Amino acid sequence: MRVALPCNTLLALLLAVALLAGCGFQLRGSYSLPYESLYVEMPDYSVIGATLRRAIRSSGTTRLALTRSDAEATLLPGAEYRDRVILSVSSGGRVSELRLRYLYNYRLIDARGRDLVPPGSIEMVRDLTYDDSNILAKQQEEALLWRDMENDLVQQLMRKLAAVKPVFQPVDG
Secondary structure (H helix, E strand, O other): OOOOOOOOHHHHHHHHHHHHOOOOOOOOOOOOOOEEEEEOOOOOOHHHHHHHHHHHHOOOEEEEEEOOOOOOOOEEEEEEEEEEEEEEEEOOOOEEEEEEEEEEEEEEEEOOEEEOOOOEEEEEEEEEEHHHHHHHHHHHHHHHHHHHHHHHHHHHHHHHHHHOOOOOOOOOO
């Protein structure tokens, strides 16, 4: 038994699909990295390192190298800053708003130590209200925001690694 759609419904459905395709909408999937092998120079106990390695493995296109010399590219973490800034204070002198700031620097180099892309940094900011009467809940909310920023950092690193094309510098000599 077939169900026939009215012409207007079919036309509206086709128009919606065309608009979604035309605006560049695309589901976020795995990233295709432009490197055959990549070494992530972060300790195994690092949350960022473990999550990044998992994301690279799931990409399916890039092999995680065990050593720097075995890799086509090496991701080097730079300085990592976590900052907690008071944004506003109540009339009673109590903190009412906080800003969490996370800055992460990185480099991507080849086997000879040359930069494949210019060194970069990722900065994320999250604001939260604060209430002394709910200290435990606000501490948990802050921890959740830091974890969310770590996950967001890994996604942004993967997007940057997938989007950028390596620029090989001439050999000095």
